[in-house]
Amino acid sequence: MRRFKVVITDSDYPSHEIEEEILSRVGADLVKFQCRTEDEVIECCSDADALLNQYAPITRKVIESLKRVRVIVRYGVGVDNVDVEAATERGIFVANVIYDITDVADHAVGLILSLVRKIPLANQNVKEGMWDWKGIQPISRLKGKTVGIIGFGRIGRKVAQRLRGFEVKLIAYDPYVPADLFAEHGVEKVDFETLIEEADIITIHTALTSETRHLIGERELRSMKRDAILINTSRGSVIDERALYKALKEGWISGAGLDVLEKEPPEKDNPLLKLDNVIVTPHMAWYSRESLDEIRRIAAEEVARVLSGQIPINLVNKDVLRRIGR
Numbered sequence: 001m002r003r004f005k006v007v008i009t010d011s012d013y014p015s016h017e018i019e020e021e022i023l024s025r026v027g028a029d030l031v032k033f034q035c036r037t038e039d040e041v042i043e044c045c046s047d048a049d050a051l052l053n054q055y056a057p058i059t060r061k062v063i064e065s066l067k068r069v070r071v072i073v074r075y076g077v078g079v080d081n082v083d084v085e086a087a088t089e090r091g092i093f094v095a096n097v098i099y100d101i102t103d104v105a106d107h108a109v110g111l112i113l114s115l116v117r118k119i120p121l122a123n124q125n126v127k128e129g130m131w132d133w134k135g136i137q138p139i140s141r142l143k144g145k146t147v148g149i150i151g152f153g154r155i156g157r158k159v160a161q162r163l164r165g166f167e168v169k170l171i172a173y174d175p176y177v178p179a180d181l182f183a184e185h186g187v188e189k190v191d192f193e194t195l196i197e198e199a200d201i202i203t204i205h206t207a208l209t210s211e212t213r214h215l216i217g218e219r220e221l222r223s224m225k226r227d228a229i230l231i232n233t234s235r236g237s238v239i240d241e242r243a244l245y246k247a248l249k250e251g252w253i254s255g256a257g258l259d260v261l262e263k264e265p266p267e268k269d270n271p272l273l274k275l276d277n278v279i280v281t282p283h284m285a286w287y288s289r290e291s292l293d294e295i296r297r298i299a300a301e302e303v304a305r306v307l308s309g310q311i312p313i314n315l316v317n318k319d320v321l322r323r324i325g326r
């Protein structure tokens with residue numbers, strides 16, 4: 001009997017034993033690549049039965065080159081690098097991995113506290129021999145500030161839950177979430193302009209879509225408070241990075257905490273990395289020892305499910321079912 005071929009298009013995980021073990025049970029072999037470009041994915045995946053994908057671009061051109069693929073599983077929540085519509089047209093399942101996103105919410109809160117309390121700067125000063133808090137003035141108290149959450153989905157709500165203990169005022173903008181859900185979480189629902197103008201801290205948790213690409217650009221940055229800080233653990237392209245650089249350099253806002261960038265890894269000369277009022281982490285908000293195992297297990301189980309003739313649990317493109325008559 002022919003064995004299935006499952007291709008990992010790319011991954012920065014240290015090992016794939018969890019996937020290997022789960023996939024071997026359904027007669028599948030795992031082949032690993034580190035594709036970065038569309039052409040590399042095309043070259044590596046044409047005869048695959050299933051794809052496990054982290055960040056490599058799964059464009060329409062890629063999807064049209066796939067001869068046998070039945071399912072594309074994204075290691076994570078966002079599917080912005082996959083052309084879901086093209087996959088649906090070809091009758092291919094697209095699934096994402098819904099794991100415990102507590103770590104992402106913790107990371108966002110960590111970036112907020114790091115910036116508000118200026119912890120990285122203080123740490124750097126001490127290590128350079130400056131045992132003096134006055135060099136890091138001013139610090140403004142977090143309690144009483146307004147935190148604006150853009151995107152009130154799973155992570156946005158978890159962030160709200162965590163921040164309530166800090167005695168801040170919580171406001172949020174998400175046009176797709178029912179109004180009563182905001183109240184349930186002790187959060188005031190506001191429109192986009194109000195959030196931009198009133199928040200002292202803005203934290204972004206929206207999906208990246210054609211509507212949210214560069215949602216935060218020059219106009220929004222100029223409308224924010226001058227001492228506002230901006231946190232992004234969603235996707236880099238939700239912020240227009242060139243505008244953000246200008247805003248931070250020219251003091252339209254006071255700081256930014258970024259786990260995601262428009263280009264990852266960033267170019268060495270990315271000017272944002274030279275600014276003192278920016279903290280950057282390497283797209284790691286998702287990571288904990290627990291989530292690393294959980295993501296790989298859930299992703300491999302989705303592939304195994306499809307190769308055994310079932311439908312993925314976290315099916316992103318539900319329309320595909322009609323297309324394939326299921």
Ligand code: NAD
Pocket residue numbers: 076077078079101104150151152153154155156173174175176177205206207208209211212233234235259260283284285286287
């Ligand atoms: P989710 O789908 O539960 O929530 C996303 C929310 O964005 C939804 O409530 C949706 O209504 C909202 N949204 C969509 N369009 C919007 C718009 N135009 N304006 C405002 N809100 C809008 O997803 P989630 O699990 O909460 O993930 C949120 C983001 O975090 C995603 O972009 C995901 O890719 C990213 N993420 C990053 C990491 C990391 O390691 N940095 C880890 C997990 C998820």
